[in-house]
Amino acid sequence: MKDLLRQMGRAAVLAILLGMTLAPQSALAVQPDEILDDPVLEQRARDLSKGLRCLVCRNENIDDSNAELARDLRLLVRERLVAGDTDDEAIDFITDRYGEYVLLNPRTGGSNWVLWAAGPVMLITGLGIGLIYLRRRSRATETALSQDEEARLKEILDR
Amino acid sequence: MREVVGAARGQAYNRGMVTELGHFALILALFVALIQTIVPLVGAHKRWPGWMAVAEPAANAQFLLVAFSFAALTHAFVTSDFTLRLVVENSHSLKPMLYKVTGVWGNHEGSMLLWILILALFGASAAWFGGALPPALRARVLAVQGGIGLAFLAFLLFTSNPFLRMAMPPLDGRDLNPLLQDPGLAFHPPFLYLGYVGLSMAFSFAVAALIEGRVDAAWGRWVRPWTLAAWIFLTIGIALGSWWAYYELGWGGFWFWDPVENASFMPWLIAAALLHSAIVVEKRESLKSWTILLAIVAFGFSLIGAFITRSGIITSVHAFATDPERGVFLLAITALFMGGALTLFAARAEVLSSKGVFAMLSRESLLVLNNILLAVAAFVVFVGTIWPLVSELLFDRKLSVGEPFFNLAFTPFFVALGAALPIGAMMPWKRAKAGRVLRKLLPAAVLAIAVLALVYALQTGRSALGPVGLMLATWLVVGALTDLWARKGNSPLSRLLRLQRSDYGRVIAHAGLGVTIAGIAGLLAWQSEDIRVMQEGESLTLAGYDITLQSVERVQGPNYISTTGQVLLSRNGQNIATLTPEKRFYPVARMPTTEAGIDNGFLRDVYVVIGDPQDGGGWAFRSYVKPLANWIWGGAILMALGGAFSLSDRRYRVAAGARKTNVQGVPAE
Numbered sequence: 001m002k003d004l005l006r007q008m009g010r011a012a013v014l015a016i017l018l019g020m021t022l023a024p025q026s027a028l029a030v031q032p033d034e035i036l037d038d039p040v041l042e043q044r045a046r047d048l049s050k051g052l053r054c055l056v057c058r059n060e061n062i063d064d065s066n067a068e069l070a071r072d073l074r075l076l077v078r079e080r081l082v083a084g085d086t087d088d089e090a091i092d093f094i095t096d097r098y099g100e101y102v103l104l105n106p107r108t109g110g111s112n113w114v115l116w117a118a119g120p121v122m123l124i125t126g127l128g129i130g131l132i133y134l135r136r137r138s139r140a141t142e143t144a145l146s147q148d149e150e151a152r153l154k155e156i157l158d159r
Numbered sequence: 160m161r162e163v164v165g166a167a168r169g170q171a172y173n174r175g176m177v178t179e180l181g182h183f184a185l186i187l188a189l190f191v192a193l194i195q196t197i198v199p200l201v202g203a204h205k206r207w208p209g210w211m212a213v214a215e216p217a218a219n220a221q222f223l224l225v226a227f228s229f230a231a232l233t234h235a236f237v238t239s240d241f242t243l244r245l246v247v248e249n250s251h252s253l254k255p256m257l258y259k260v261t262g263v264w265g266n267h268e269g270s271m272l273l274w275i276l277i278l279a280l281f282g283a284s285a286a287w288f289g290g291a292l293p294p295a296l297r298a299r300v301l302a303v304q305g306g307i308g309l310a311f312l313a314f315l316l317f318t319s320n321p322f323l324r325m326a327m328p329p330l331d332g333r334d335l336n337p338l339l340q341d342p343g344l345a346f347h348p349p350f351l352y353l354g355y356v357g358l359s360m361a362f363s364f365a366v367a368a369l370i371e372g373r374v375d376a377a378w379g380r381w382v383r384p385w386t387l388a389a390w391i392f393l394t395i396g397i398a399l400g401s402w403w404a405y406y407e408l409g410w411g412g413f414w415f416w417d418p419v420e421n422a423s424f425m426p427w428l429i430a431a432a433l434l435h436s437a438i439v440v441e442k443r444e445s446l447k448s449w450t451i452l453l454a455i456v457a458f459g460f461s462l463i464g465a466f467i468t469r470s471g472i473i474t475s476v477h478a479f480a481t482d483p484e485r486g487v488f489l490l491a492i493t494a495l496f497m498g499g500a501l502t503l504f505a506a507r508a509e510v511l512s513s514k515g516v517f518a519m520l521s522r523e524s525l526l527v528l529n530n531i532l533l534a535v536a537a538f539v540v541f542v543g544t545i546w547p548l549v550s551e552l553l554f555d556r557k558l559s560v561g562e563p564f565f566n567l568a569f570t571p572f573f574v575a576l577g578a579a580l581p582i583g584a585m586m587p588w589k590r591a592k593a594g595r596v597l598r599k600l601l602p603a604a605v606l607a608i609a610v611l612a613l614v615y616a617l618q619t620g621r622s623a624l625g626p627v628g629l630m631l632a633t634w635l636v637v638g639a640l641t642d643l644w645a646r647k648g649n650s651p652l653s654r655l656l657r658l659q660r661s662d663y664g665r666v667i668a669h670a671g672l673g674v675t676i677a678g679i680a681g682l683l684a685w686q687s688e689d690i691r692v693m694q695e696g697e698s699l700t701l702a703g704y705d706i707t708l709q710s711v712e713r714v715q716g717p718n719y720i721s722t723t724g725q726v727l728l729s730r731n732g733q734n735i736a737t738l739t740p741e742k743r744f745y746p747v748a749r750m751p752t753t754e755a756g757i758d759n760g761f762l763r764d765v766y767v768v769i770g771d772p773q774d775g776g777g778w779a780f781r782s783y784v785k786p787l788a789n790w791i792w793g794g795a796i797l798m799a800l801g802g803a804f805s806l807s808d809r810r811y812r813v814a815a816g817a818r819k820t821n822v823q824g825v826p827a828e
Contacts, residue, residue, distance in 0.1 A: 029410055031770070032692045032779050053559045059417045061561065064410055104561025106546070111554040115546045119539040119568050126531040134524050137445060140516050152377065 181231020195305030357389025379440030525583030581638025628680020635673025668801025675794025681787030
């Protein structure tokens with residue numbers, strides 16, 4: 001058992017090294033016996049599963065994951081939906097149990113505003129600086145190359 | 160009998176000898192790197208030609224020593240020398256020869272040695288091809304390159320030595336992770352490293368130019384081929400990894416926004432920005448300090464990538480505690496090079512003044528937009544990647560940032576980039592009239608909108624992804640063709656054959672981006688899926704295809720046992736292909752893998768996977784029809800090909816091969 005754990009640890013390290021997801025363990029993502037009879041409910045379960053993290057994997061959602069724990073979560077999602085939960089209620093039920101960590105789509109509240117605002121703020125800053133630069137370049141006057149630079153450029157281009 | 164034993168002992172002795180020499184060569188390489196760093200730098204500062212000239216032989220020597228060391232390690236893997244710990248942990252005597260060789264870099268230590276080998280190769284090629292460079296600049300570039308080598312050789316020898324021996328050698332090894340025993344993944348790391356490490360050349364050029372305080376058109380021309388080469392390799396490396404994930408992981412995902420994938424994607428984005436801004440430096444002597452900054456940051460992301468993948472800190476904060484030494488060392492290397500280069504940049508940036516004058520609407524201004532969008536996109540990926548760590552450390556909030564975030568936060572920038580691209584590619588330098596360019600692009604725009612409408616009308620469901628993706632793809636591909644057509648102007652058709660290769664490169668690479676976008680949109684928007692229990696002889700129908708599981712057999716492979724399904728694929732009674740999905744078990748590593756059965760097609764892939772046997776008989780069976788899947792990698796190949804065309808353009812060949820012309824021109828002294 002200890003040996004197996006070590007093997008798995010090694011596999012994880014290798015996977016990390018080479019940019020890949022965890023090794024398949026035994027099952028294979030969504031299993032035929034998990035699928036709900038009602039296609040509408042099943043589709044909702046699939047959509048929800050894609051946003052939930054497999055807790056023992058690296059950034060993998062439970063819909064794709066092969067881990068046993070992911071299967072348990074998939075079954076839990078389906079259980080909640082069958083019990084009549086809305087999507088939000090089902091998600092709340094799971095985050096109450098497993099914490100915010102389980103959400104692959106981080107919430108917008110609290111300190112996370114930094115994460116969500118980073119792109120737009122950076123874009124506005126970038127565009128602002130870019131515009132200032134462009135204005136300056138469009139108003140500048142062409143500086144002639146110095147003699148030394150002329151010679152160097154000619155030497156390079158003539159080769 | 161005694162002779163046989165003696166011979167065997169002698170063989171073992173020789174084998175040990177080669178390994179020890181490899182280890183020794185690595186230590187020697189460290190000292191050579193030290194010389195390569197210090198002597199030419201001092202020489203360039205004091206204008207001592209003799210000291211500067213040390214750089215070239217030192218770069219060559221470093222390459223040869225590291226190459227020998229790498230060959231010795233490969234030799235140990237190939238001959239299954241189980242006295243080496245690394246070989247025991249990552250190889251097995253029964254493993255196919257290909258994977259014995261690729262096993263060399265299928266682990267942390269060996270892959271780090273490959274990293275250093277490629278670094279030394281780049282250093283040496285700067286010595287080989289750098290004949291046209293001014294001696295002081297060349298000496299400084301090689302010195303910086305030597306400094307990077309020094310840091311990583313020290314990292315390897317002190318924290319991750321691949322040549323450690325076992326006190327009690329076992330009879331056989333523990334085998335390479337079966338997932339890595341695959342051609343796609345075997346060659347994914349070397350390409351990726353060629354890309355990561357190739358960016359060190361841009362970095363070295365940037366630092367050398369900052370020390371000299373001069374960046375001009377020639378500098379732009381020298382730095383661009385190296386960046387281009389690095390970007391081509393990164394493109395191929397990323398595409399190989401994504402392709403591997405697609406066929407190997409069992410459900411056909413191709414990109415997961417995983418921290419480790421992001422680690423390769425950020426340098427790719429920055430390198431793409433650098434490629435474009437270096438053109439402005441070369442042609443217009445503008446955007447100099449920005450280009451230098453990009454060159455520094457691009458390699459910075461390579462270093463951060465090495466840190467992310469090898470310390471495990473992003474994947475799990477706790478992994479850091481299990482091996483703090485490596486993480487801290489890599490963080491120190493990153494801090495040293497980034498801190499040093501950025502300080503130098505802050506001190507010297509003001510001497511890098513722009514020369515060119517251009518209007519608000521010009522090729523220059525559109526390239527600035529390209530750079531802003533690419534840099535912001537890379538920044539979003541960076542923030543998303545490190546946010547779980549930052550959030551836990553600063554706000555004590557344990558959370559995940561996954562695919563939904565990146566899809567939402569990253570995609571808009573890329574859509575904007577794609578929308579502006581064909582316009583920017585056709586803008587004239589200095590001053591442009593928007594009307595003239597837009598008129599030429601009118602057919603492309605009309606066609607793109609027609610595709611949007613057509614696809615929207617044809618598709619079932621109301622997803623915007625498919626129609627918008629294909630519209631953007633059409634705009635990019637037809638825009639690229641328009642670009643090519645406009646180059647021809649009013650001259651006869653044969654003019655097309657005489658265009659510069661960089662023109663072809665640009666057009667092919669831009670069209671490639673469109674093809675990749677089409678593939679991603681098609682696959683994500685219109686994939687069909689079926690999951691069920693299948694008995695032998697049973698059939699199912701999916702998206703018009705009939706899929707029959709004819710039989711399931713047990714097959715013995717070289718180092719695995721396989722459950723292989725025979726699956727007949729047909730449509731309207733016509734047989735198309737027989738697919739053989741496998742589920743393999745590797746007894747030594749005690750790990751299962753899945754090998755999907757895929758029928759590749761131009762417009763779609765049919766993808767079947769066999770799973771576990773079920774209690775009530777039959778097998779778990781998944782089948783997918785994946786529209787346009789191959790376009791994703793086809794587009795990547797086009798992008799790399801376009802890069803290669805640009806790289807072979809006359810002006811870079813001239814810049815690179817100038818030494819030969821020189822030698823011919825000047826008689827022997």
